[in-house]
Amino acid sequence: MAGKAMAKDSVAGRSGAGRMARGLLIAVALLALSGCAETKQGQKSAVQGQARAVGGFKIGEPYQVKGVWYYPKEDFGYDETGLASWYGPGFHAETTANGETFDQNELTGAHKTLPLPSLVRVTNLENGRSIIVRINDRGPFVPGRIVDLSRRSAQLLGFEGQGSAKVRVAILPEESRAIAAAARAGQAGVSVADISPDGAPKPVAAPRAAVQIEGASPVARQVAERPAFDPSQTVAGATVDGRFLPAAVVADTPVRSNGRLYVQAGAFTVYDNANRLRARLSDLGTTRIDPTIVGNTQYFRVRIGPLSSVEAADSILNQVIEAGNNGARVIVD
Structure with missing residues (x-):
């Protein structure tokens, strides 16, 4: 999905009477660098100092990228291996596919078909490091990559420098249903209590006329409702700006020494x-x-x-x- 590019600028000076010109160029360059630093600091502050966009729940219709069709769906049994990539600086503070604000320092990621948002465990099969990531974006669309992780996620998994890693991605089913329910509730402006355990709005029965048997006392009906599942019961993290964000906790998982x-x-x-x-x-x-x-x-x-x-x-x-x-x-x- 995301590419990373680096560019170096150079200014060639000329000899002789151009010393004053060189001095002016240096002054201008210093001012430009100062302005660039202020701009980057402003972007960083914009993410850290303001409430981030909460976003919503999204599956989406089938879509095509570079001739390949993708079919998003709710797949709470998802568990696959492949290659992970990462993205960050060029997309920091941009909007994700489900309307959240991307922060390269949070544990988030992009997937081609999983529901947005979902929680997945990503394990680096080369070193055994494992973290929980919130999927809130679409991608990556580079052939052979199954997940695109935030820069911080890549750092914790130990592959920021090499750019890619062999990974296993497994969805957390109950936790993913819970954050999907919260996202749906936020979209509709309703209470999470009005959302079924599977994330769908609770059906409302059509009103019926009351039937009373003569001489019988009314019987109070008690309906046992399943309490909403709190993902913080099983995953270290916190709800920030209406979104459950996994904490930066790295687990060591036994893996094969050489994944083929x-x-x-x-x-x-x-x-x-x-x-x-x-x-x-x-x-x-x-x-x-x-x-x-x-x-x-x-x-x-x-x-x-x-x-x-x-x-x-x-x-x-x-x-x-x-x-x-x-x-x-x-x-x-």
Whole structure:
């Protein structure tokens, strides 16, 4: 989604009678730098000193980016591996896809299809560091990346310098339902008590005429209501400006020492279809079919690898996509 660019400016001086001109240029440059610093400080203060936009709940319609279709949905069983990237300075204080204010120093992130907002656990499979992140944006749209994290998230996970990392992203179902309910309530201007445990507004029955049996005493009806789930019961964090924000808590998680990278070109319920794709991509490298059971359905996954590096995975992925397999992705196994 987000790119990071750095530029260096240089001013070449001339000799001789240009000394005074050089002095003027230096003075102007110092003034410009001072103004730039004041502007950046002003932007930072704008985020820190003002109430951030609360945003709302959003799933969204299917959308297309660079020829690839994405289908947002509520998926409270989401658990995938892949590559993470990060974004920050160029988007600081901008508006996220669900209307919140992006702060590169908060633990937030972007995902292509998960509900906004959601809470996910992101684990760096290279060093075992794990944090909770609030998903409030769409992206990343760089092939092979499954999540785009804020700069602070990348720092805590230990991959700010390298730019990407092998990760596992798993949604927290109950916590995600709870913050979705709060976001929906904020959108509608209603109390969280009027939201069902699954996040949807509580249905209201149509009024009916009272029926009274002669001689019978009215019986009081008691309805046990499920209390709203508070995500702070299970996740360290606090509600700020109407949003639950995870705290900067890093957990150490046992992981495999070397997660192997693959490009998954597709998954099929019919073996012959998978085998045809495997044969078509065999020139790109070691290609195989990995069967798996999801629910009660067997799938045959076509994979290329293992691959030696992120760069190698990116290269193979681009070739697989160019061959017409837009749903291909990088996984870690």
